[in-house]
Amino acid sequence: MTKPYQRPSADEPAWWFICSAGEIVLDDNNQPPHGRLDDLPLPTLDDYGVVWLGEVRERSCYLVLADYGDDAFAALGEFQSLRPMIAQHDEEMFSMASRAKQITEFISTHRFCGRCGTRMQSVDWELAMQCHTCNHRCYPRISPCIIVAIRKGNEILLARGKRHRPGLFSVLAGFVEAGETLEQTLAREVMEEAGIKVSKVQYVCSQPWPFPNSLMMGFTAEWQSGELHLDPFELEEGDWFNIHDLPETPLAGTIAHRLIETVKSQIDQESEARD
Known part of the structure; x- marks a missing residue:
């Protein structure tokens, strides 16, 4: 296995994940810089922590731990949140950027x-x-959490959390507590946030979510019983929405979007089968 703290060679083509204070340097295409040390306007890396992350498309990926407000990398791009990368629909690159951000968080909080x-x-x-x-x-550190799309007939439960901007609705999510299984977490979070019970829970997919260090495990489920009672401490508003008449939902590339599309596909397939 390659040692994580090996230094890159000057003539090695690589992806450079330059992170500082929760942000990463992205170019005009919302991608991390790519190229050889000899060809890029990079400062000498002797004064920076460098971590080998892995490979993307047969090219090594290196994390460079930059200082807050460091302008030595300005010629390569701007420090930004990882969120613009989600819209690029490049799951492999976003996953590596997520790894870079989480390792940055780990090193900075374990001095x-x-x-x-x-x-x-x-x-x-x-x-x-x-x-x-x-x-x-x-x-x-990896903080596991569940995220679940719940359907009721041709409707899906969507809610807007207090951290969501106005008009944006998503599915329910919550962190796993010590000693819980994923199934227990899902049942507890749905009851606490929406006041309902669900059944027919099915695993769909997972996604690393580096805000700052989560691993999202996605499920679908069906409403079983109970009236909707939203937790006012967690959610601003929410309701059952017809799957073909939804408010604004998370971008493609997010696990929430994939779960919503999974429920929509299920409902459409059932409708076609009936016809």
């Missing part, structure tokens, strides 16, 4: 040992931080 307070050191042969005083070792 000191959570057990004894000693400064942590990176491990050469794996992606981890080690305390050489008490031998406490940490790995990148």
Whole structure:
């Protein structure tokens, strides 16, 4: 296995994921810079942390840990949120960018040992931080959560959380708590946020969601019982919507969009079968 902290060679074509304060350098096409060190207007990397992330399309990917407000990379693009990359419909590239952002978050929040307070050191042969005083070792944190599209006949449950901008509705989601299975989390979150019970739960897909370190596990389900009672502390508004008359929903490329499209496909197939 390639060591995570190996240094790139000057003539190696690579993708460069330059991250700082939760943002990443993107070019005019909302892509990370690509090219050789010799050809790109990159500063010397001796003063930066560099992590080998993996490969995309047979090219190495390197994370460069930039300083906040660092303008040394201005010729390559601008520091932006990862969200513009979602609209590119390049799942492989977004996944690698997600990895870069999450590793940046991990390194920046594990400079000191959570057990004894000693400064942590990176491990050469794996992606981890080690305390050489008490031998406490940490790995990148992943916070699992469920996201579920619930249908009721030809309708789907959509809601707008307090962090959503006005007019944007999505499906329900929530974090897994210690000791829970995914199924238990789904049932609890749906009851807490909407006051209903569901059945026929089916797994669909998963997606890393680096805001900042989630792993979204997507499901569909069907309404079983209960009247809709939204949690006012979590949700601003929500309702059952006809699948062919929806408000604004998340962009293509998000797991929420895929789940909504999965429910729409199910309903359309059933309608065609009846006809």
